[in-house]
Amino acid sequence: MSKKILLSWLFMAILCLPVFAQIQEPVKFKTEWKSVSADEVEIVFTGKMEKGWHVYSTDLPEGGPISATFNTDKLEGAEVVGKLKPAGKEIDKMDPIFGMQVRFFEGTATFVQKIKLKGGKYEVSGYLQYGACNDENCLPPTNVEFSFKGEAAGKQTAEEVVATTEDLALADTASVDLVPLRIGEDTAAGEAADYWKPVIKELSSFGENVNNESHSWIYIFFAGFVGGLLALFTPCVWPIIPMTVSFFLKRTKDKRKGIRDAWTYGASIVVIYVTLGLAITLIFGASALNDLSTSAVFNILFFLMLVVFAASFFGAFEITLPSKWSNAVDSKAEQTTGLLSIFLMAFTLSLVSFSCTGPIIGFLLVEVSTSESIVAPAIGMLGFAIALALPFTLFALFPSWLKSMPKSGGWMNVIKVTLGFLELAFALKFLSVADLAYGWRLLDRETFLALWIVIFALLGMYLLGKIKFPHDDDDTKVSVPRFFMALASLAFAVYMVPGLWGAPLKAVSAFAPPMQTQDFNLYKNEVHAKFNDFDAGMEYARQQGKPVMIDFTGYGCVNCRKMELAVWTDPTVSKLLNEDYVLITLYVDEKTKLPEPVKVMENGTERTLRTVGDKWSYLQRSKFGANAQPFYVLLDNEGMPLNKSYSYDEDIQKYVEFLQTGLKNYKR
Missing domain, CATH: 2.60.40.1250 (Thiol:disulfide interchange protein DsbD, N-terminal domain)
Structure with missing residues (x-):
């Protein structure tokens, strides 16, 4: 094994070591x-x-x-x-x-x-x-x-x-002087102060805090790959595949050279689109893309852009680059030989297929712009290009597959129109941001959901052949795959109907406007804490012989609300929280003044706790060594941890396992 490989594995192993310190000092x-x-x-x-x-x-x-x-x-x-x-x-x-x-x-x-x-x-x-x-x-x-x-x-x-x-403000966990704290008249006598005993080491012994990272590179690559597959089956790309592969195999008697040329052609496609992704971030910068993604003005532009792309997919017009561009590149490819000629042919494909690939690429770049990574657009384009280039190389390696390749036909236009409906649906997401910014109140949650219900219902009707667009065939037969796609679309539309009356609709919570914009809400299946005082809740749990879940939250904590809406409303989770645990919710930004300021020592320095929120924030730092919300921890009646802590992760199964493991450890 070479030194470089050994060092690479060593570096990856170091990155994978668990990190138990949870106090953040950003x-x-x-x-x-x-x-x-x-x-x-x-x-x-x-x-x-x-x-x-x-x-x-x-x-x-x-x-x-x-x-x-x-x-x-x-x-x-x-x-x-x-x-x-x-x-x-x-x-x-x-x-x-x-x-x-x-x-x-x-x-x-x-x-x-x-x-x-x-x-x-x-x-x-x-x-x-x-x-x-x-x-x-x-x-x-x-x-x-x-x-x-x-x-x-x-x-x-x-x-x-x-x-x-x-x-x-923020203490160093390694040197915090952690003293028991007794505040307020409701603090229980006797052993109540033991509840504040630090358990940082005991908590870390259960393992690393459960947390979720969104928009990982794998997610971005996969999104780009799916976009490339969709572009592959459009009328602008699919018919070109057999022509291009046959050209490479017939241009020379050496089959090996023909395969090499096809590989080079596919690699050129990857280089072209990855270069495009890098150029986007080098021109604008990762932070500028992130700013654009949350800007009201640019969200309106994104909305209009997606509506135009949708109209193009519906057949209203074709979005094409100037023909002289593709003609010039094609002419240059004919005049040159070798690798440059193949690269120019791949560039020609990129230009002539823009009417189908452009809307998909535009939507992909808008989506990955929310990531702060400078390489995110390049990773998305890498996935897109690999999916697009894959058939050219595979069919060159296995020419016999060309015979079984589905022929071009009306099914490609069905895919194109379906993408148009999806572009139109996602366009509303960007309009919603601008609507909230300017206070128009045009897209409250129920209005947004009503539009999505209509869009996906119309998509289902189209797939069943009840609606026709300019480029559709007159054939009234509906294939089996098309039928199942229609079934899924109509079912999704029906799924969203209860949202008009306030149902949480976890599947679309990331796209729909906030719940507070809903004017009419009948949904009341929410989990509420029995206590908002730590000592009182712990005393009650001791008397009832139940374990405790502490929920460190904040009034301004968005991810806390998302967890409560998407996870706590699950029947299994709500049953565990309501029946098997004593739930104590502590707001670290509670502004209610303490009866009198309390002095505590942290990091060798005296601090003053003035509000109830200060008190609970100090409890989270001193007892559990953490200071970010949401933060969930399970305790027994003595204040000792029963499982590792849990932060923001909307995986319901993980949350159920987190609660059930704590319950098993408590009974043990």
Whole structure:
């Protein structure tokens, strides 16, 4: 085995090692006290965040993410001037899940608060509170504490002009000073404090936290491959396959050379489309593509583009590139020889088949633009090109297969029209984002579902031959595959009907507008926690002899709501949660004030817990070594873990296994 192969396997093995640390520290703030004049200063908060994370700005609407706020605990010899001001490059875009415009920072966040000094001694202490999220998790409301004092008379000292303190918000799990916490009058006496005992090592002994990553490279490649297969069976590509393969096999008496030319032709197709994918991200950049995918204006353009593509597939017109382009390339291919000639032939295929492949490629690039990976479009195009090039090489290797190859006919137009219906359905997804951004209320959830029901019902009727388009044959016979496709489409339309009255419709939850846009909702099958207080819930579980599931969540946690809608409503899951467990839901962004602030020690530094949300956030960090939501953990009556923790993953079977394993360990 070569050294390169050995090092590659070693690197992969290191990547596959389980990681048990769950405390996330994606944002670090520093605080500066800057002199503006003799009686005015600025407190400047500067935060650096990891890639993929963003910190929300100030004054966001109610019901959205956590806004950044400036809070004082002590204000002597000074007064606050105006509100906390964001500074730097602020991003303002539509969040389709929150259903509102949000403002946030990526990379670096800066907030400035002006303070006026009254003269003489002063003391200012308090905290900046901010919210931070990535695509999968959100941190609880996090505090950056500060404290400055000095004397304003005369010239300020250097100590007064600039003072810096490190971010005290997130603790290092390895060095947290974890002390039992007793807060509030409802805390049970005696052994209740033992519930707060840290169990980080015990939790990690069960294995890695269950989490799900969306839009993996495999998913993107597979989506591109399916798109390539669909393009393969269109009238623009399928008839070309036997002509091209026969040409390569007949152009030379050497069969081996003919096969080599066919392989080269297929490889050229792959190179052309992968180059296209790379060019897209090199021109726009991965982050720009992601911004476009969530921009209201560009979502309208995406909607119009897909509607035009759908009309083209229905036969209203043909989308073709200028004929002089393909003629010029074809002429060049005839004048050259060798590998360049074959490459130019593949390029000609790409141009002449654009009317069928263009809409599929356009939709694919729009979909993968939501990924922040710079190579995502190239991976999607790789899958697309491999599927498109595969028949040219396979038929060259096995020429006898050409005889059994289905002949061109009306069935190809059926595939083309079916793709038109799908393009039209997905176009509504992009219009929905713009509709939420501008508040038109044209596509509330029931309106969106009604349109999808009509589209898929019409698709079913078309496949049954009840609807005709310009390029369809007059043959009234319906093949067996076409019948089953119609059956699936009509069944899907019927499946969506209960959604008009509020049914969750898990299969389309990623595409339909948020549930809160539904005006008429009769669906009430929801799971609700018995307790929203940790100590009270644990005492009840001890008295009833039941295990506990702790649900660390947040009012602004989108993935928490998705788990509750898509997973908790499953009959098996809801039965386990309602009958076998005591469910305790703890909101880490709960703003209710504690009877009095509580001082705790984390990372050798004293922190102040001021709200109920602070209390539950501290519990999650100190006891379980985690700080992102959603976060689910199973406990026995003594507060010890029964299974590994669980985060965002909508796989119902995994969630059922997670709950059943905890129940078995409890009974044992």
